[in-house]
Amino acid sequence: MNRARSALQFVHGNLNAVKMRRIKFSIYVLSAIAVAACGGSGQRAVNSTTKNFDSAKIVSANGSITETLCALGFQKNIVGTDVTSTYPEAISGLPKIGHNRNISAEAIIALHPDLLIGLQQSLNPDLQQQLAAANIRVISLPLVYSVAGTKTLVQSIADSLNVSPKAQQVKDGIDKDLATRVVLKSHPKVLFIYARGAGTLMVAGRNTPASAIIELAGATNAANSFEDFKPLTPEALLESNPDVILMFDSGLESLGGIEGLLKIPGIAQTNAGKRRKVIEMDGQLLTGFGPRLGLAVATLSKELNDAQK
Template sequence: MKKFILLLTILATLSACGRFSNQDEKEANSERIVCLAKQYNEIIFALNAQQNLVAVDLSSTYPPAIKELPTVGYHRALSTEGILSMKPTIIIHDNNVGPEQVMQQMEKLEIPMKVFEAPGNDIPTTKALITEMGQYFDRAEEAVSLNAKIDREMAQAMESLKNYPTRPKVAIIHYGRASNIYLTMTSGSNAGKLIEWAGGEMAIDGERGMMQLSAEVIAQSNPDIILLTDFGYDRLNGMQEVKNLPGVSTTKAAQNNRIFRVEEHDMVYFGPRTGEIVMNLQELIHKNEGLQ
């Protein structure tokens, strides 16, 4: 009898070991993706390929479901500890990451990294990026559908542009203000292309995508419209406080109540929603036209 009980105990132990070994093997074989690029992350969700995404960078805020994932810090101010705490099996980024020593540490630890080849800085290369990512995540059909959506909505946007003959001058302030210095998007930014497609003209020229500008420069540019991104807008207590900002208060935009809140993630990269965003901007910047 004792031998029989001992045999059952041994068999139960072996069975348990086997079960836990299988679980360990399953966990070891599960891909854990940390993606540090907001453009990539939106496309991953649009492709319905987010199942193995375990963490993102702080600037990745679309779609809303992405906010349920842990963040590992701002993409240009990452920490080794934050990334490693997510136990990544691969890190996906767009080369706009840092600091350099953190990425070097990831390389020394031999954590695989992936950068997609298509730059995604205009409509053709954004579609190429979606195709490339669709192939990588085994979502080729979904990529075809997303690219068709971009073509369809951009065509609609260009057709609707015919309804807006004027070209209002638009200033886009990114992060609000610090000591009356404004981080402002320029005509050389992706936002500049969006405003052009929407039938507007950027108030600030420049080859660099963003520039820190004084209140005096904002006042001199005298935009018809000011778009304030969500981070800066939400820090202020309502429209009246926005209108009273130094350099803003004297502009046509403030005088005619043509200051609007926009989502930062809509303005800084191209993706599956770009045509939709352009059409929304068309309605926004041409609202109440004719005011002086």
């Protein structure tokens, strides 16, 4: 009887040991999976199944995206930006990854972000492959230069970060600002000039952010005979003969102000030059097409209205 009892105890002991080994093995496997999902470092990685992005480290590759992230409550998550990210002012102190059309993969990887968010027109395939190899998720979004396009961008970013309801407040803010724009009595011809000193002067044609914002403000782009940007020439100035010249404040400053602008051949002979009708605005505000789009349109419409007086 004692031998039988000892045999049963031996069998149960072995069975319990087997069960414990299986449990320990299962825990080991689950732990290994969890570590692998975090990149092997024990840190939480952001992937397509992530539900909460509150602690995600984000790099923004566009000024409009940076503004949108801040408007959605993710300013604290941003660890780096491109050089066009100038608003809000607190962002300017963050590490820079280059211009949005010439982004450095090495600069991004050095920041150890969970994800990078950029525009499709700026993120080239090689960059995306380099970031994927570094286990950095890339969110690439389109931006159409219109009110609807901006609202779509806001909603897409909110959806990507699982905060969809927050987008409506940002979009409502755009509409609220748009409601304050001035309705112009006429449609003045406006020429946007991009300048980086007298040696770099370009004018904006159709299908550019500058052309889109001019039209949203109720004016006409004076350079509608071509698409994209072209070098500024005296002949083009005389042909377009704008009523108003529009520039980035930094661009006008690079020329030495209005007096420097009037020294550019052909400028003084235009209607705008003769009447010194020049409007300068912050570049990111004017052509960013982000959450401040309504403010940009309203501000430009008021400036144009004053220029007609």
